[in-house]
Amino acid sequence: MATAILPMKAELVPENGDPPIPITSDLAVVGRRGYCDIVIDHPSLSKRHCVVVKTDGLLVIRDLISTNGTKVKGQRIRWAALLPDDRIAFGNYKLRVYLGPDDVPSPSDRFRAKGLGAPLVGPSRGNDSAPAAVGFPEPSPLELGVWESDELPVADLVDEAPMLPIVLDDSDEIIDLD
16 A cells, blocks of 8 residues: 655744745755855855755755755754754754644744744746845846856756765764764
8 A cells, every 4th residue: 555645844944033944846955145945144154055855755955065064953964864843054054944734834824924024035946037035136147047166056066976874073074874
């Protein structure tokens, strides 16, 4: 008998009171530039900081070789599966993971119901008509299609390194999770 996968809401809830960030697409690039899917204006985030992948009722996060790193439950990671209420940090920007059923109000639903504003999301790649994040100007067409010379496109970064179960601790020593 096949098991049905229930639809789910996935959100990142900032600990500083900023609006919750819904994860609506299967792959979202997080960073501080306007061409990212999720734009967070914080100095400790890289231009393209990490990728969040939503699949089969699960969130997976992969650091994009960011300057200040990505942590899950206090441990610096290259990639990790995220569970409900996990604490994550993009550099010094701290968030909590929300995963819940579609028929239950999510943190962003409750945030909007209180009249506190819209969640922070950036334009979708390849879709110039998507709204920019709150407080960010709409990116120019050049910004959407141009990569800095010292950086690789996200697809190359995701395919470049194998997905191994390793964690970097504060001393940058490799720890095998098996």
